[in-house]
Amino acid sequence: MMGPARPGMERGLKRLWQACFHEPDRPVDFYLRNAYRPENCLVYLHGGKLVSAVHLLPCRILTEEGPAPAHYIYAAATLPEYRGHGFMASLLAYAALYGAGRGQRYSAVLPAEPGLYSLYEKAGYQPYFRLSVQEIPADLLRGEAAPAARGRRLAGFPALCLARDRSLAGRPGSVLWDAAAFFYAAGSSRLYGGKLLAAGWGRDLSYAMASAEGGACTVTEWTAAPAARRELLGLLLRELPAKTYRFRLPEGSPLVLPGHPAEGAVFGMIKPLGGAVLPEASPAAPPYLGLSLD
Numbered sequence: 426m427m428g429p430a431r432p433g434m435e436r437g438l439k440r441l442w443q444a445c446f447h448e449p450d451r452p453v454d455f456y457l458r459n460a461y462r463p464e465n466c467l468v469y470l471h472g473g474k475l476v477s478a479v480h481l482l483p484c485r486i487l488t489e490e491g492p493a494p495a496h497y498i499y500a501a502a503t504l505p506e507y508r509g510h511g512f513m514a515s516l517l518a519y520a521a522l523y524g525a526g527r528g529q530r531y532s533a534v535l536p537a538e539p540g541l542y543s544l545y546e547k548a549g550y551q552p553y554f555r556l557s558v559q560e561i562p563a564d565l566l567r568g569e570a571a572p573a574a575r576g577r578r579l580a581g582f583p584a585l586c587l588a589r590d591r592s593l594a595g596r597p598g599s600v601l602w603d604a605a606a607f608f609y610a611a612g613s614s615r616l617y618g619g620k621l622l623a624a625g626w627g628r629d630l631s632y633a634m635a636s637a638e639g640g641a642c643t644v645t646e647w648t649a650a651p652a653a654r655r656e657l658l659g660l661l662l663r664e665l666p667a668k669t670y671r672f673r674l675p676e677g678s679p680l681v682l683p684g685h686p687a688e689g690a691v692f693g694m695i696k697p698l699g700g701a702v703l704p705e706a707s708p709a710a711p712p713y714l715g716l717s718l719d
Contacts, residue, residue, distance in 0.1 A: 427519050430466040430478070437475040438466065445502035452616050456500075460609040465496075467520055469503075469512045477503040477512040479520055482718075485601040486531045486695075487593060488704045492601050496524050498534035499718060517548040525699035533600055535693040535717045545694050553598065553706070554693035554714040555676040561685055562669055563662065569682060570658035580623040580630060582607045588630045589716070592648045596675060597704035598695070598712030610634070610716050614645070622660045625653025633657055634716075635665050642667035646715055647674055647681065675713040693717065 430438065435457050442453050460482065469477035479501040485492035498520065503513050524532055534550060536542050542552065582604035589607075593599040602610075611621040611634060619636035631653040634646040642665045649657050658681075661670070672681050676689045693714035697703055706712055 426470045427467065427515060429523075430463040430468050432463055434463070434466075434468065434475065435461070438468075438478055441475055441478055441502055441504060442500060444504055446500070452613060455612055455616060456609070459612065460605070467516055467523060469516055471507065471512070476507040477516055479513070479516045481520060481524060481532075482606060483603070484533065484606065486533070486704065487597055487599045487601055487712075489597060493530045493701070494527075495529050495531035495533060495600070496520075497600065497717075498532060501534075513544070514548060517545070521549065521696065521698050530698055530701035531703075532696045532698055533693060533714060534695075535714060535719050537719065542694065548696070550694040550696045552691045552693075553695040553703070553712055554600070554691070555689060555711040556692040556713060556715075557674045557676045557678070557680070557687045557689050558671060559674060559680055559682065559685060559687040560669055560671045561682050563667060565682060565685070566658055566662060566670060569655060570662055571655035573656065573659035573663045580632065582611075584630055585623070585632055588632065588650075589646075589648050591628070592678075593675065593713060596707065596710045596713055598706050599675075600712075600714050600716075602716050607716065610718055613718065619645075620664055622657065622664055624657040624660055625650055629653045631657050633661055635661060635670075637665040637667045640668040642670045644670060644672045645717075647672050649681075651679075673715075675710070675715070677707075677710045 439453050465481045467479050480499040481496035482499045484495050484497045486495045536545055586604050586607055590601055621634050623632045625631045629650040629652040631649040633644050635642055635644040680687055
């Protein structure tokens with residue numbers, strides 16, 4: 426039996442999540458307290474047992490007519506002993522109908538590993554989003570950074586969303602998030618040692634979301650106005666010291682270090698719902714997913 430989750434299923438959803446993703450209690454509890462909504466979660470019950478679930482996080486897709494309602498497939502999971510029986514394929518098909526019935530025009534997903542792209546292709550998804558990855562030694566970044574001011578600048582999530590939306594304004598097909606999703610992404614990252622750093626003011630407000638481990642720092646989101654770029658680099662070097670920094674950037678956007686190598690890659694898939702047409706992707710500024718909670 427398939428359908429939206431019911432109130433009171435949180436304990437079973439937590440067991441499913443941990444059986445599949447092997448995460449500790451705190452990140453799962455943080456999601457269930459701050460981002461989970463029963464109506465945004467589809468479950469598959471087999472013999473009365475919760476065996477599979479997929480969460481549909483609300484988002485928007487930037488189109489020529491303006492942002493269109495969409496959802497992002499998150500934490501799609503099936504208990505290991507029940508895999509291979511089509512439960513997830515059935516849930517993904519149901520998610521498309523369910524989303525279209527709620528007025529959502531697109532479904533986006535970032536497969537957890539390359540081998541899962543084929544699973545989603547069978548469900549009607551196609552590779553669509555792209556990014557550039559630029560890996561830079563700390564010594565080179567120091568020459569580009571300004572000394573960071575004492576303390577850390579605070580910025581509200583609505584303002585950070587606006588900064589992100591402005592940076593993606595010329596990228597039809599890109600995913601836009603609301604303040605609640607931004608709050609969850611930042612909080613989830615913090616539980617794993619990540620930090621959200623902000624620099625600049627007003628239309629120059631900029632931010633980086635990053636975490637460091639084993640001498641390397643991965644910057645999963647980088648939105649830097651030219652006037653705040655050097656300050657933001659200084660904050661990153663001070664708050665998350667590392668030997669190398671790996672930046673995930675919208676493909677075609679200004680590089681963190683111009684002239685330094687960068688590599689483009691597919692980073693996410695999309696499926697139109699209810700007869701919607703995909704926004705035509707710009708070769709110079711292809712659609713960007715980002716803030717992807719991977």
